[in-house]
Amino acid sequence: MSEGIESFEKQTGKVVYFEKKKIASGHSKPLFWAVASGKGGVGRSFFTSSLGITLSRMGYKVLMVDCDSNGGALHSWLGGHQKSKSLLDYFSGIDHLNSYYTSVGFEKLCLLSGETCSWGCDSRGVRTFSDLLDDLKKEPFDIVLFDLSAGHNDSNTEILKSSDIDDVFLITTPEPSSIEKNYRWIENYILKILLKEEDQRALCSFYQKRKEAVIEDRSLFEVRNFLEDLQNKNGYQGKTMGPLKLIVNQARNFEDERLGDSIKSICNKYYYTELQPIGVLQYDNAVWQSGRQRAPVITQQPFNPLVGQIQGLVKHLVDLTAQRAVI
Amino acid sequence: MNHLFHGTYYDLLEIRPGSPQHEVTRAYERAKQTYSSDNPALYTVFTEMEARELLKLIEEAYLVLGNHIFRSRYDEILKDPETQIHDLKFQDIVGPLLSPGVDKQKAYFRPHYQKESKMEEIIQGEEACDGAFLKKVREYKKISVEKMSEITRISSHYIVALEKNDWSHLPAMVFVRGFVVQIVKVLELNEKKTVDSFMKIYKADVAKKK
Numbered sequence: 001m002s003e004g005i006e007s008f009e010k011q012t013g014k015v016v017y018f019e020k021k022k023i024a025s026g027h028s029k030p031l032f033w034a035v036a037s038g039k040g041g042v043g044r045s046f047f048t049s050s051l052g053i054t055l056s057r058m059g060y061k062v063l064m065v066d067c068d069s070n071g072g073a074l075h076s077w078l079g080g081h082q083k084s085k086s087l088l089d090y091f092s093g094i095d096h097l098n099s100y101y102t103s104v105g106f107e108k109l110c111l112l113s114g115e116t117c118s119w120g121c122d123s124r125g126v127r128t129f130s131d132l133l134d135d136l137k138k139e140p141f142d143i144v145l146f147d148l149s150a151g152h153n154d155s156n157t158e159i160l161k162s163s164d165i166d167d168v169f170l171i172t173t174p175e176p177s178s179i180e181k182n183y184r185w186i187e188n189y190i191l192k193i194l195l196k197e198e199d200q201r202a203l204c205s206f207y208q209k210r211k212e213a214v215i216e217d218r219s220l221f222e223v224r225n226f227l228e229d230l231q232n233k234n235g236y237q238g239k240t241m242g243p244l245k246l247i248v249n250q251a252r253n254f255e256d257e258r259l260g261d262s263i264k265s266i267c268n269k270y271y272y273t274e275l276q277p278i279g280v281l282q283y284d285n286a287v288w289q290s291g292r293q294r295a296p297v298i299t300q301q302p303f304n305p306l307v308g309q310i311q312g313l314v315k316h317l318v319d320l321t322a323q324r325a326v327i
Numbered sequence: 328m329n330h331l332f333h334g335t336y337y338d339l340l341e342i343r344p345g346s347p348q349h350e351v352t353r354a355y356e357r358a359k360q361t362y363s364s365d366n367p368a369l370y371t372v373f374t375e376m377e378a379r380e381l382l383k384l385i386e387e388a389y390l391v392l393g394n395h396i397f398r399s400r401y402d403e404i405l406k407d408p409e410t411q412i413h414d415l416k417f418q419d420i421v422g423p424l425l426s427p428g429v430d431k432q433k434a435y436f437r438p439h440y441q442k443e444s445k446m447e448e449i450i451q452g453e454e455a456c457d458g459a460f461l462k463k464v465r466e467y468k469k470i471s472v473e474k475m476s477e478i479t480r481i482s483s484h485y486i487v488a489l490e491k492n493d494w495s496h497l498p499a500m501v502f503v504r505g506f507v508v509q510i511v512k513v514l515e516l517n518e519k520k521t522v523d524s525f526m527k528i529y530k531a532d533v534a535k536k537k
Contacts, residue, residue, distance in 0.1 A: 174367065183370075183371055220381065221333070222331075224333075225333055263368050265341060266372050
């Protein structure tokens, strides 16, 4: 028997994690949440797995889809080994989507594992991500989490371009390389996901001219003003999703905790794009310790403050008014 | 470096126009931290020089929004449909209020109205300057009772009573004179003539009632 919450549950016999709120009511499809990051190794899969486990414990039916085309490792954060069936099998197969799910040892939580072998990933087969999204809409889940690849690639673009995606979570750490790559990710997001084709060309030629201009001749807000004009003139791609949601992972001090607000302000002033910092997860050794044991932190160290932060964050995401929580 | 910012000072500090003063200060402090050169969040987006320029603009925004008088004037300018935010410069907002020899409060509270020659003649020629006359001039100069009360610090209750020639609701004569002097100053009337005329009428009325 695993230690932690399970044993606690057995002792008390009545653990109530959170009260399930009907977040999916009014939706004819599950909520689609995509988790992205500009740089790899910043805790994207860790966050996705923690989000999935916490939501399933709150009573929601959750499916996690490992879309990392560089070889998904989401299963490692869920205490499992490589799964026999993966997304690649779905793309090349003809069976119903639910035959590709695998259970991960948590009630109401399923995983559609990532591509477990890099060889042959290019030959996707007959199905695409658009087919996957269409199939997922009919599945009886409350929430579907997409763990995207780091940076931008065709798979990410295909998923994010879909108007079915309800929210996008962007993970960063306080390291400059992570922050820098997230800005590049946001630029790509604006260019490839939000802008219409003619506006994409306009932005590229504007940026080329800006690059060639003498630095002293540049206007402080010219990028913002250009994007503002584009948005006012043509509007963005008809996306209805809310602002990008930013999570600062591995925060070590108070300065790191304020990073989310800073990035928000800079995105507003530079990209004319709304970004919503939704939470900070502190650096904790528990993550690499449980990672080595290939077990979720939530079950390995349920009373760790980091677990409390994750639960608080998820509670906030699900319902601002949901206050009741045990553990 | 060209700083053309399409938004208002509120947009610059990322707050709503109606935000209370403490929120303005908090937003200013947050912005100062964000654009300080040692903030890693600036990396690859704004250069150090650009961050310094941004800080200057943020200081400018706080100079206006952090000051009650400047902020009121700025809000009034924003409300004007003819205002072009792009063309609005810091000096246009605070300049008139900072000019040497100009009382800041007086400049801010100076009445803004369309002059009508007929009305101006009536005001010039009026001999019996009673409460009704003061009311007429106040309305002509588009100053509400609330604003008059804000400027003169006289209770709106007394202003209304004074304009109705309702002496029973006014304090002692010496105070009434003080009120009239204040109001006449705001209305930019001939002080001596108007106050003397008003007090003459007032004294005569009070004597009649006795």
